[in-house]
Amino acid sequence: MTNKRRMLAGAVAFAAALGTQLAGAPGAGAAEAVTLHYDSSGAPDYLAQIDQAAANWNAAVQNVKLERGGSATIIFHETHDGRGSHTNTDGHGHGDIYLDSKQVDEGNDVTRIAAHEVGHNLGLPDHYEGPCSELMSGHGPGTSCKNAKPDAQESAKVDENFANGLAAVVEQARRAVA
Ligand SMILES: [Zn+2]
Known part of the structure; x- marks a missing residue:
């Protein structure tokens, strides 16, 4: 029992060290959420809705946290051209979002x-x-669909994407295109 416990503690410490190494920064272990900052000042008519969207994600996932302000990597813009809302993004926390x-x-x-x-x-x-009930179904279900929360599968996928910190996500993406 005692030995088992000691071994388990050792494994946990090793995993934590590995997590830190993967994240590439001291203190950014696997258990710590990646914080992504967003700037909504470019979409002044939708500030409250953007904050709500971020809060919905924050309530649904553990490994990543969205925060307004700071050194933002997700930038919101408001457009009026009828081209439809869209985003240019690397899929790992950097992008421009056009509403x-x-x-x-x-x-x-x-x-x-x-x-x-x-x-x-x-x-x-x-x-x-x-x-x-899915967020990524987008305009598929029609305008009567007001759901702004990810479902369990979507949340799980995002937690998986950010499980080892941002550096690991970036590395994954780099390998995918290489
Ligand atoms: Zn889309």
């Missing part, structure tokens, strides 16, 4: 749009054929 006010005027829920685009920045692909 199209015309799409909002057409009845699309802006909190859902913001949370969906953040989902792309957290590494999730579109899944338009999915139900309203």
